[in-house]
Amino acid sequence: MTVTPNTSVDxxxxxxxxxxxxxxRQVHGRDLAYLDSASTSQKPRAMLDAVTDFYSTSNANxxxxxxxxxxxxxxxxxxxxxxxAQLINAPSRREVIFTRNTTEALNLxxxxxxxxxxxxxxxxxxxxxxxHANLVPWxxxxxxxxxxxxxxxxxxxxxxxLDQLDAIAREGNVRIVAVTHQSNTLGVRPPVEALVRxxxxxxxxxxxxxxxxxxxxxxxxxxxxxDFLAFSGHKTLAPTGIxxxxxxEEVLAATQPFLTGGEMIRSVAxxxxxxxxxxxxxxxxxxxxxxxxxxxxxxxxLQGVGLQAIDAHEHAITEYxxxxxxxxxxxxxxxxxxxxxxxxxxxxxxxxxxxxxxxEILDRHAVCVRAGHHCTQPLMQRLGHTATVxxxxxxxxxxxxxxxxxxxxxxxxxxxxx
Amino acid sequence: xxxxxxxxxxxxxxxxPRNHGTLEHPDCEAEGKNPLCxxxxxxxxxxxxxxxxxxxxxxxxxxxxxxxxxMLTELVAGLPVxxxxxxxxxxxxxxxxxxxxxxxxxxxxxxxxxxxxxxHRGAGTPLPAEWGADExxxxxx
Ligand SMILES: Cc1ncc(COP(=O)(O)O)c(C=O)c1O
Numbered sequence: 001m002t003v004t005p006n007t008s009v010d011x012x013x014x015x016x017x018x019x020x021x022x023x024x025r026q027v028h029g030r031d032l033a034y035l036d037s038a039s040t041s042q043k044p045r046a047m048l049d050a051v052t053d054f055y056s057t058s059n060a061n062x063x064x065x066x067x068x069x070x071x072x073x074x075x076x077x078x079x080x081x082x083x084x085a086q087l088i089n090a091p092s093r094r095e096v097i098f099t100r101n102t103t104e105a106l107n108l109x110x111x112x113x114x115x116x117x118x119x120x121x122x123x124x125x126x127x128x129x130x131x132h133a134n135l136v137p138w139x140x141x142x143x144x145x146x147x148x149x150x151x152x153x154x155x156x157x158x159x160x161x162l163d164q165l166d167a168i169a170r171e172g173n174v175r176i177v178a179v180t181h182q183s184n185t186l187g188v189r190p191p192v193e194a195l196v197r198x199x200x201x202x203x204x205x206x207x208x209x210x211x212x213x214x215x216x217x218x219x220x221x222x223x224x225x226x227d228f229l230a231f232s233g234h235k236t237l238a239p240t241g242i243x244x245x246x247x248x249e250e251v252l253a254a255t256q257p258f259l260t261g262g263e264m265i266r267s268v269a270x271x272x273x274x275x276x277x278x279x280x281x282x283x284x285x286x287x288x289x290x291x292x293x294x295x296x297x298x299x300x301x302l303q304g305v306g307l308q309a310i311d312a313h314e315h316a317i318t319e320y321x322x323x324x325x326x327x328x329x330x331x332x333x334x335x336x337x338x339x340x341x342x343x344x345x346x347x348x349x350x351x352x353x354x355x356x357x358x359x360e361i362l363d364r365h366a367v368c369v370r371a372g373h374h375c376t377q378p379l380m381q382r383l384g385h386t387a388t389v390x391x392x393x394x395x396x397x398x399x400x401x402x403x404x405x406x407x408x409x410x411x412x413x414x415x416x417x418x
Numbered sequence: 419x420x421x422x423x424x425x426x427x428x429x430x431x432x433x434x435p436r437n438h439g440t441l442e443h444p445d446c447e448a449e450g451k452n453p454l455c456x457x458x459x460x461x462x463x464x465x466x467x468x469x470x471x472x473x474x475x476x477x478x479x480x481x482x483x484x485x486x487x488x489m490l491t492e493l494v495a496g497l498p499v500x501x502x503x504x505x506x507x508x509x510x511x512x513x514x515x516x517x518x519x520x521x522x523x524x525x526x527x528x529x530x531x532x533x534x535x536x537x538h539r540g541a542g543t544p545l546p547a548e549w550g551a552d553e554x555x556x557x558x559x
Binding site: 352354355356357360361371372373386387415416417 | 424429433454455456457478479480481482521522525
């Protein structure tokens with residue numbers, strides 16, 4: 001390969017990799033080349049140990065016990081909230097709500113703030129880039145409230161087009177703008193800043209799906225000036241079952257709860273209930289507190305490496321991958337051809353070989369990639385594909401893994417006779 | 419590659435599909451799709467004396483879905499309609515003779531499901547429940 005990755009000498013990917021036990025395992029007799037981090041990340045030992053230690057030493061339900069264990073577990077859970085608040089530069093810990101994942105966080109917004117603020121004559125704006133998690137809840141909201149749902153289009157490389165904004169503004173009161181921070185399918189980063197500026201002129205709330213960006217670069221909710229932001233722990237080195245919704249306090253305070261039951265109440269009588277204060281008002285039932293402890297350890301790990309450094313590493317790997325892939329005959333990158341305006345995700349097709357065949361043959365090389373529509377069917381339709389192969393990168397991705405992807409793709413060409 | 423998944427027989431059917439095309443006057447026909455991965459097949463069947471006298475398929479998708487449908491057409495040509503309509507999924511899985519993950523089983527049986535839809539539609543008999551529209555996430559048209 002002719003391209004040399006431009007990673008900083010201080011970034012020791014071999015050492016980072018050694019922190020992830022899963023890279024000790026082999027598949028089909030070979031070391032893993034894990035190129036599916038946009039789906040979920042692998043887990044560092046420090047995070048796994050934190051969860052095991054917590055269960056082994058401090059486990060008790062949170063916000064209830066007056067005994068030592070209960071106090072310890074509540075402290076650990078609430079410390080995780082502080083870590084999240086600090087990670088995304090939230091003005092207040094009261095704005096950090098734990099959910100199961102990004103999907104639940106986005107549904108929470110749609111089903112509370114959305115139903116309270118949208119009706120006939122109102123407009124919800126989203127984009128064709130969205131993961132189904134940031135599309136279907138708005139579709140349902142529009143159907144239930146009579147609001148109009150409009151989607152911003154992309155060009156053939158997946159770059160978001162803003163030329164429809166004026167026309168959309170004339171259709172009614174724009175209430176909500178829901179957009180992804182980075183496409184999980186193409187890796188493109190839409191012009192969120194411009195969209196936020198426009199939303200402000202409309203008096204609309206901005207909901208940012210940051211599932212693909214919180215894991216790998218500094219994300220600052222105040223600098224972004226959005227109103228809601230969602231991400232998933234499992235893509236952020238943390239366990240499954242924990243996600244985050246950050247929301248502006250004044251909006252959350254003025255909104256009725258999502259789910260009801262324990263935790264989220266202040267007092268209950270048979271005929272009426274008063275709600276707990278933020279953030280607990282939006283956390284019904286026993287929360288995923290051990291997973292939150294894992295998320296805290298994951299954040300510590302990420303900050304130990306440095307999110308700026310991780311972003312730079314991913315960028316270098318993406319540049320390297322795009323260079324290598326461009327040398328594979330018959331391969332077409334779906335999305336922007338360069339690394340400039342994108343994150344560590346590359347979608348591609350190879351001649352007319354079906355992506356499932358590609359992924360299956362790559363699996364024989366222990367190269368893990370995704371094949372399919374990546375939960376973005378409208379985007380695939382817009383770009384004229386039913387499926388693509390997607391390789392995605394993270395802080396532990398090596399150039400060797402990319403080289404193995406390329407070797408695997410040459411084998412695909414041989415096996416499939418193209 | 420040191421595995422059996424894409425072995426010669428399967429690739430031969432994929433590259434040189436048998437009974438490929440359409441019939442001008444089919445007695446029954448159907449199309450099947452796997453929306454999740456975009457596999458599609460269309461099957462035309464001609465029936466004479468209660469047997470499948472001619473069968474053609476067309477479509478596009480992964481090697482497993484297309485090769486399995488090609489093999490299926492050879493398997494059922496000349497069979498009594500009732501027998502073909504009762505062919506179990508395992509028959510086509512055996513015919514492929516390769517290990518299949520749960521996801522790939524759907525690819526493998528797409529053609530068989532489509533054939534069953536065509537035959538039952540032609541005979542005016544109900545499709546067996548296990549091949550109902552949302553079984554295996556396959557859809558029929
Ligand atoms: C951009 C984006 N949004 C939302 C989601 C949904 O995340 P989860 O399945 O964790 O709710 C994903 C994950 O695939 C994603 O990449």
